[in-house]
Amino acid sequence: MKIVSYNVNGIRAALNKGFLDWLKATNPDIIGLQEVKAELNQIDSSIFEDLGYHIYWLPAVKKGYSGVAILSKTKPKHVEYGVGLSNYDNEGRILRADFDSFSFISAYFPSGTTGDIRQDFKYQFLDDIYGYSQDLIQKIPNLILSGDYNICHKPIDIHNPVSNKNSSGFLPEERAWMDKFTESGFEDSFRLFNQDPHHYTWWSYRAGSRGKNLGWRIDYHMATLPMKKRIKKSIILPEAYHSDHCPILMEIDN
Secondary structure (H helix, E strand, C coil): EEEEEEEEHHHHHHHHHHHHHHHHCCCCCEEEEECCCCCCCCCCHHHHHHHEEEEEEEEECCCCCCEEEEEEECCCCEEEECCHHHHHHCCCCCCECCCCCCCCEEEECCCCCHHHHHHHHHHHHHHHHHHHHHHHHHHHCEEEEEEEEECCCCCCHHCCCCCCCCCCCCCCCHHHHHHHHCCCEEEHHHHCCCCCCCCCEECCCHHHHCCCCCCCCEEEEEEEEHHHCCEEEEEECCCCCCCCCCCCEECCCC
């Protein structure tokens, strides 16, 4: 089973850049999208249905902002929209699909790059999502929490760790949270297979960053320990150019 996560930075913009053709060629069984920036009625959903996908969509209340989605070829037995906290659910941050042998979450963690207010919001989200995830894995031990975490975990995950040490997304407090999270029962699936540097999932649009591979690895497939033995592959797909992010792909035994 192929599972993809992709921050598309606007599904309508991504579709205009060839996203649908890429989706057909890649043919994931499940894809979690982040930053869809649209309500479902603003796109022609039949283009996904024609590929065999069931569509689940959690837009933000604010138009053209945030929002997550899951497209799945297998119909989930249950879909959970949000986490029951309106300050996050109104921003379309968390969407969960439960299947027979595992659950999949498409998550879009807040960014703190616009200033202290949003950075504090991010810290509160991190605290709350940690508690949510710890409660959830007691009920659903086979869980994949995928998406844009907006955090580089380690120096190997960012092109210039020294100059970025005070940048939101690589702050000591954020990295400490990632330590706590990955020590609490979640595996960074990419690092199970690849310990090399210079593998990133996001590049600034400025100064030709992508062409120079001056990036950040902030998108993850995090899987619980019971899922670890089922993970067969976890890779980054940097050749997909529909966003300032690129997709990440994981293959599991179903």
